[in-house]
Amino acid sequence: MPDKQQKWYQNWFNSPYYHILYNKRDEREAEHLMDNLCEYLTPSTQERMLDVGCGKGRHAIYLNKKGYDVTGIDLSQENIKHASAFENAKLHFYVHDMRNLFFINYFDIVFNLFTSFGFFEKERDHQHAINMFAHSLKKDGALVLDFMNAEKLQNNLVFRETQLVGLIEFHIQRKLENGFIVKKIDFEDKGRHFAFKEEVRALMPDDFKRFFTKAGLEIEATFGDYDLNEFDPKISDRLIFVCRKK
Incomplete structure (x- = not known):
């Protein structure tokens, strides 16, 4: 982790x-x-x-x-x-x-x-x-x-989605928080759970x-x-x- x-x-x-x-x-x-x-x-x-x-x-x-x-x-x-x-x-x-x-x-x-x-x-x-x-x-x-383009992204924010890439299901949550676009990424691979995030200022x-x-x-x-x-x-x-x- x-x-x-x-x-x-x-x-x-x-x-x-x-x-x-x-x-x-x-x-x-x-x-x-x-x-x-x-x-x-x-x-x-x-x-x-x-x-x-x-x-x-x-x-x-x-x-x-x-x-x-x-x-x-x-x-x-x-x-x-x-x-x-x-x-x-x-x-x-x-x-x-x-x-x-x-x-x-x-x-x-x-x-x-x-x-x-x-x-x-x-x-x-x-x-x-x-x-x-x-x-x-x-x-x-x-x-x-x-x-x-932060304006378009905020106006069309996809709050939850799942992306299947190969054999991995990436579960993604997005929200706008304190001026940042926050993306949480959860998935399992080879029997282990992983959790990452991205926080990018909506400049x-x-x-x-x-x-x-x-x-x-x-x-x-x-x-x-x-x-x-x-x-x-x-x-x-x-x-x-x-x-x-x-």
Whole structure:
């Protein structure tokens, strides 16, 4: 069972069951998003990229295959252990907390994808993370932050559901609590019971605008899906920002 002394994201993201439950987030989806973002950003192969909250490295590995110099960071030791098997001269992975400074004025593009944000209890920690993104960028560098559309999600919240993935039945409960979307995940596997949770702050566009302004970032574009269509708070599935460092 997870250590209750740790934060939920330290337990859940380090668990193999996280990747089992979200197995539909596959390489094809990652490649589609990266192709569209590269077409929009038009980076040269000389530019350096940072993938924050890289997980097992699906976005970073694909970007590297396209010829880019990519660094991935993630809090999960298990994720980085997996991703490190793909390292080469232009692809590196490190265990790192996104709230702490990494390289300064070094990267041309910073990615934070698949709602790898909003996990912290205090707003100042979210601001620290955005500040780190900004500090890592060169002047005029781009931040791409891909978050859930919290407004649509709250308005269409599925309170209970069961998802069968392979032989595992994941029993999921969701609720809105103190500004967080809380998801409880219970299941049994190999005769053992497991219980995890996710708590993601229901951040709205104005929250991000405040974070970006304090970090010296300026919003260049806002998209609502992985096809990079215009963001609509009522119908868009995603909230994707492209920002520039002033």
